[in-house]
Amino acid sequence: MKKTLLWTTAMAAACLMLAACGATPARPVSDALPNEPDYSDSTQWYMNDRGGQADLFYIISTETGDYTRSEGALCHYADTYNDSVRGPLRGEMTGVDHLLSGNLNYYSPYYRQCSLQSYASDSLTQARMPLPTGDVRRAFNYYLEHLNQGRPFILAGYSQGAIILLELLKEIDDSAINRMIAAYVIGATVSDDDARHPHIMAARRADDTGVTICYNSVRDAGCALPHFEYSAMAINPVNWRTDDTPATLTTEPSPHIPADRQQKDRLTVRLDPTTRLLFVDGYTGTDYVLPLIGKEGCYHSREVWLYREQLRLNMALRADSFLKQRERGRQ
Numbered sequence: 001m002k003k004t005l006l007w008t009t010a011m012a013a014a015c016l017m018l019a020a021c022g023a024t025p026a027r028p029v030s031d032a033l034p035n036e037p038d039y040s041d042s043t044q045w046y047m048n049d050r051g052g053q054a055d056l057f058y059i060i061s062t063e064t065g066d067y068t069r070s071e072g073a074l075c076h077y078a079d080t081y082n083d084s085v086r087g088p089l090r091g092e093m094t095g096v097d098h099l100l101s102g103n104l105n106y107y108s109p110y111y112r113q114c115s116l117q118s119y120a121s122d123s124l125t126q127a128r129m130p131l132p133t134g135d136v137r138r139a140f141n142y143y144l145e146h147l148n149q150g151r152p153f154i155l156a157g158y159s160q161g162a163i164i165l166l167e168l169l170k171e172i173d174d175s176a177i178n179r180m181i182a183a184y185v186i187g188a189t190v191s192d193d194d195a196r197h198p199h200i201m202a203a204r205r206a207d208d209t210g211v212t213i214c215y216n217s218v219r220d221a222g223c224a225l226p227h228f229e230y231s232a233m234a235i236n237p238v239n240w241r242t243d244d245t246p247a248t249l250t251t252e253p254s255p256h257i258p259a260d261r262q263q264k265d266r267l268t269v270r271l272d273p274t275t276r277l278l279f280v281d282g283y284t285g286t287d288y289v290l291p292l293i294g295k296e297g298c299y300h301s302r303e304v305w306l307y308r309e310q311l312r313l314n315m316a317l318r319a320d321s322f323l324k325q326r327e328r329g330r331q
Contacts, residue, residue, distance in 0.1 A: 034079035034112050037135055039142040044080055046093035047147075048106040054181060054319045055153040056104040057143060058096050059111075059136055059161030061187065063088035066115045076118055076128060080110035089113075096158075099308045102316050104154065107147060109139035113160055119293050122227075129163070136164045137171070144176055152322050154315055155183040158304055162188035169199045169212070177210070181322040184311070185214040187303040189231035202233035206240035206314060207321040213237070213314075215271075217278045217306065223297030224277055234276035237307040238269045240314065246270040253285035255305045267306070280306075 037044040064078040064085060079085045093108040112135050114128040157165030162185045169183055177199055190212065194200055203211040215234050218224050238247035249267040252259050268281040280299060288294075288301045304311065 033131070034075065034077050035081055037080045037110055037112070037139070039109060039139050040146075044110045044139075046090060046097070046106070046108045046110075048097055048101065050101075050103055050105050052103045052105045053151065053323055054104055055148060055151050056101050056106050056315065057140065057153055057155050058093070058100075058106065058108040059155075059157035059164055060089055060092045060096075060108060060113070061157075061159035061161050062113055062116050062119075063092055064113055064115045066117045076115045077112040077131060078110075078115075080112060086110060092158075096156075096304065099304070100156075100312045100315060102312055104315065104319065105151070107143055109136060109143075111135035111139060116290075116292055129160075132160065133164050133167050136161075137168065140168055148179075150179070152179045152181050152319065152326070154181045154319065156315075157185060157188075159187040159300065162186050166190065166194055166200070170194075170197050172199060181209055182315075182318045183212045184315075185212055187216060187300055188214070189216060189228050190214050190233045192232045195232035200233075202242070203235045203240075204242060207317050209318055209322045209325065215278045215303070217269075217280050217299040217303055219281070219283070219297035219299075220279060221272065221275050221277060223295050224275070225293060225295065225298055225300060228300075229275060229277075231276040234271055234278065236269060236271045236278065237310045237314070242271065244270055244273050249306070249310075251306055251309075253283060254287055255302075256287055 039045070067075055067085070069075045069079075078089060080089075089110055096108070097106045111132050113132045118124050118128045155165055155168065157163070165183060165185055166188065172180070182203065190200065195202065201211050203213045212233065213235055214231055215237055216224065216228055216231065221229065235242050236245075236247055238249045239245060241247075247269045249269050250264050251267070252262050253265045254262060265282055265284050267283055270279045270281075271277075272279050283299065285302070288299055289296060290301055294300070299306065
């Protein structure tokens with residue numbers, strides 16, 4: 001099957017080498033759209049049960065481009081039963097699990113994400129996002145009913161996954177929100193309307209719980225993606241402050257090059273108080289610009305990679321804080 005303009009994000013590029021795709025799952029009878037994922041089928045999940053006290057539920061970013069189906073039709077959604085389409089999706093799932101989960105149990109659903117070309121215009125995006133959002137909604141409900149077993153959990157989404165995560169936060173019921181350690185909205189923005197929702201509360205420090213963590217990295221304000229020029233909330237994932245205090249981050253600039261073959265960047269990371277964008281100075285990477293929608297100086301494809309260590313440690317810290325609070329409440 002021919003695929004065009006596949007968006008290989010930083011996480012997929014960095015981590016496709018970590019695990020090969022599993023066997024192609026049994027495919028139901030075909031339809032005009034890719035078949036709806038059946039979340040009672042384990043092949044529609046990437047799961048890693050570590051026996052931990054808390055979970056990470058992760059919604060992947062856009063890893064799919066428009067492609068031609070076997071019957072000749074152009075398709076704008078990922079086919080979760082087609083192994084060649086699933087490969088990049090699994091690459092990101094595996095990579096994020098490897099880099100962020102630590103001791104957390106990890107659950108990530110395959111879903112009929114819309115293609116990168118779907119972001120060419122607002123009308124396309126609005127028309128196509130309900131299908132992947134509906135899939136993830138069903139996956140999350142299945143997870144709560146059959147997989148979570150009452151444990152506290154972290155929600156995280158990146159790019160398209162972050163946009164969907166904001167919708168889940170508005171819908172989640174009280175019994176589940178009381179078990180949510182935190183929500184990481186990575187590579188998306190929170191609107192003023194979103195921020196007024198009672199389930200979407202801005203993180204203020206490194207260890208508060210029940211909160212939403214959001215950030216977007218750019219060289220300067222002019223480099224932001226359209227509609228991502230402003231966020232109602234944000235936090236610096238290096239120093240976990242919400243003011244403009246700069247932080248220093250030393251890390252490899254590219255996930256595409258072996259670490260021993262590249263020098264580390266010494267970055268200055270500052271949260272702009274007006275736009276609530278994360279201004280990053282000193283970045284030397286040259287392989288980060290996305291096809292179709294990318295901009296020079298917009299580090300959208302590096303939002304997980306650059307801060308991977310900080311995110312992993314912070315998820316562990318917030319989980320530990322939540323579990324201790326719950327234990328004190330029982331005494």
